[in-house]
Amino acid sequence: DAQNEARFFVKIAKQFGMYDDTLMIDDAEVHSATDYQSASLAFLQEVEALGYKNTGIYSMKSFFTGGILNSHGFGSRKIWVAGYGVTSLGIDNANAWQTTDHGIMGIDTSLDFDGAFTTGATAGTVPQINVSAPQPVQHVGHPATGTYIVQPGDTLSGIAEKYGTTCQNLAAINSIGDPNHINVGQVLKVTGQPTSENTYFVQAGDTLSGIAIKFGTTVSDLVSRNHIANPNVIYVGQKLYLAGNGQSNAYTVQAGDTLSGIASKFGKTWQALAQKNGIANPNVIYVGQTIQI
Structure with missing residues (x-):
């Protein structure tokens, strides 16, 4: 299939x-x-x-x-x-x-x-082998995503300089208590300013229960607030709304969902959801996708 x-x-x-x-x-x-x-x-x-x-x-x-x-x-x-x-x-x-x-x-x-x-060599020939010495590869992120995945050797101040912001701002928008401690693979927001929006981006090794303890809330509240079907399934980079943020404006697509069904559930039209979320084909959504309502 x-x-x-x-x-x-x-x-x-x-x-x-x-x-x-x-x-x-x-x-x-x-x-x-x-x-x-x-x-x-x-x-x-x-x-x-x-x-x-x-x-x-x-x-x-x-x-x-x-x-x-x-x-x-x-x-x-x-x-x-x-x-x-x-x-x-x-x-x-x-x-x-x-x-x-x-x-x-x-x-x-x-x-x-x-x-x-190759660049499409003439048929019947094999390109001359020319393998350069391997170099470290660092993906600084697609500009449209507004996020960055921490690489070996990174510092928060170095990442801040790369994105034209400050170490203090990155710490604030990512809820980092110790700016000297970031982890390889950690997902950081690199755009925006600190707001009252109480959110958290899931990191490698996180569990929902661990996040709940960290922020003084409960697993059941996180499940309800973020429309999580299975509390054992969260993924790196997932945005979670925390207690004190009011009603969540996001929905995580579940197996069997359709865009029209989600729209009906929240009193919206599928056209509005498609436009808001940049969905080119309303018949193509996937399990785990976050839909802004």
Whole structure:
């Protein structure tokens, strides 16, 4: 079921803080559909409909050259080929070429390894291997999100300087008691000013009961205030409304929900919710999605 697989894929990606500019790849290795081309394309189209516009497909050379997949049938999406010990990729529009699954790079185990990235070399040739030394990768966040995930070596003052704000402001809008103590993987708001809105962004390792104790409230209040169906399921980056903030203006999508059903529950129209939440396709919402009411 390509579309439901894509929705689950995106749900997990969002829980792990993947920004909407992340390159999302369909790993197509098991020929599990009658029309594998259409199923793979449907998966990528659904991922794109859910906000991730940068997509591609990874598969072995034999799938692309043996009629299972047509690399040109994916349009401008990235094509990533696994071709070990070959002198020809067999297609003219590959963007990345995996040369081995026994690469070694600084750790004591074998790795899938990419020999070269291409720009669509002429068919019948393999690009010259030119792998630069690995460099640390830091994702500073998509400007539209207004959030940042703390990386190794970060300090609150350094993050503040990067976003043109102050350490004190970041501490205030993120409810940080000790500005000298932030954790790798922590989700920080990097825009806005301190307000009376009593909210908390879920961090790695959090539990609802732990958050309740931290803020002097109860699990049942958090569940009710944030429309949480399962108190054992919260995700990193999720915005929780805390006691003292009045009625929550957000709803977390549950299994079986529709936009029209949510609108009816809160006395709104689905058109209003779609416009307010930037939903391009009102028929596509996913479990765990936060809808502003």
